[in-house]
Amino acid sequence: MRLSIAFLVAGYVLSQFYRACLAVLTPVLKTELGATAEDLAVSLGLWYLAFALMQIPVGEALDRIGPRRTVGWVLALAGGGGAATFALATGPWGIHLAMVLIGIGCAPVLMGAYFIFARSFPMSRFGTLAALAVGVGSLGNLAGAAPLAWAIAHLGWRATLWGLTGLTLAVALGVLIFTRDPERIVRQGQKASALDILRLPGFWMILPLIFTSYAAPAAFRGLWAGPWLGAMQGADAALIGRVTLVMGAMMVLGNFLCGPAERVAGSSKRVAVLGNAGLCLCLGGLALHPDAGLWTGTLLLAAVGFFGATYPALMSHGRTFLPPHLVGRGVTLLNLFSIAGAGIGLFLSRPVFAAASSTGDPVAAYRTLFLFFLVPLLAGLGIYLFARSRPA
Secondary structure: OHHHHHHHHHHHHHHHHHHHOHHHHHHHHHHHHOOOHHHHHHHHHHHHHHHHHOHHHHHHHHHHHOHHHHHHHHHHHHHHHHHHHHHOOOOHHHHHHHHHHHHHHHOOHHHHHHHHHHHHOOHHHHHHHHHHHHHHHOHHHHHOOHHHHHHHHHHOHHHHHHHHHHHHHHHHHHHHHHOOOOOOOOOOOOOOOHHHHHOOOOHHHHHHHHHHOOHHHHHHHHHHHHHHHHHHHOOOHHHHHHHHHHHHHHHHHHHHHHHHHHHHHOOHHHHHHHHHHHHHHHHHHHHHOOOOOHHHHHHHHHHHHHHOOOHHHHHHHHHOOOOHHHHHHHHHHHHHHHHHHHHHHHHHHHHHHHHHHOOOOHHHHHHHHHHHHHHHHHHHHHHHOOOOOOOO
């Protein structure tokens, strides 16, 4: 069981790395391939949408054949193939294709671990285990910051991607060899589907917040922090790497604290409300002062990472509504909404930023970008306030 979880979490470290690496790669990809920040917003958006669209088949596969084959083969073929495609890219379209494949490959990794947690451990431990897995996995965020900038400077970005290809294949092989599937549960006379989950009383009230809460941390850690720091502070790749490392570290800390915070607060809902309220305040501060100095901007970005790390709390809240035979489909449906929200946010951020930039005022353009992520989050939080803490 420990090795099962260890290799699945190692795969999630890679998943976090791949969604965060473009912020640091932006300068070199623009120089060598002519890929602009707007192009890379599309690439990262495609990663999230491919990841999201895979959640329904992943949920079906987890319930039917278990996490070993679902995670191992998809990560090897799509994840490893996508990393190789990235290493061979000659322009923005090559990056788009690579990120689609990598998104598909990473799609089942965390859900495989959550499936084991939900099926093999008491429900009372799910929130703590979920937060621990995300916290450890978020170390990939850190690797995608200053360490990635160092590797690019000393090895070159293509050699770095080839190394990641080999690492991805090694983790996938570890999953296939060491992961053990929980016993399959079959409901006699019933054919379960994702639609059954949406019929659960009170479940849908969680969805608007999980759809909007991850969009801003994902977008700024994964991409927009780089262009914003470049435009407002004249930052190079090394400085971008250091600032995003701080933001990534705070995301890791926030995820690790979700489990203890849930025990102190008495419910996952309270943790999610407080965290997202803090996230709203930070985005509001950045919208008011997008041209804040380097130290203030870094602190606000770090706070966005910390308060935006409520995914484990929201997943724990959603888990309480799921019967055993719908666990695989249920956790992947929640994940679909989270990842789709991030992907759609990234896609739409490109035309929003382009339109706001047409005036030639970068401060106004970035103010609009921060507001673009803030307003939907406020709406999602408002709906979530009326969600039940537990099923009736």
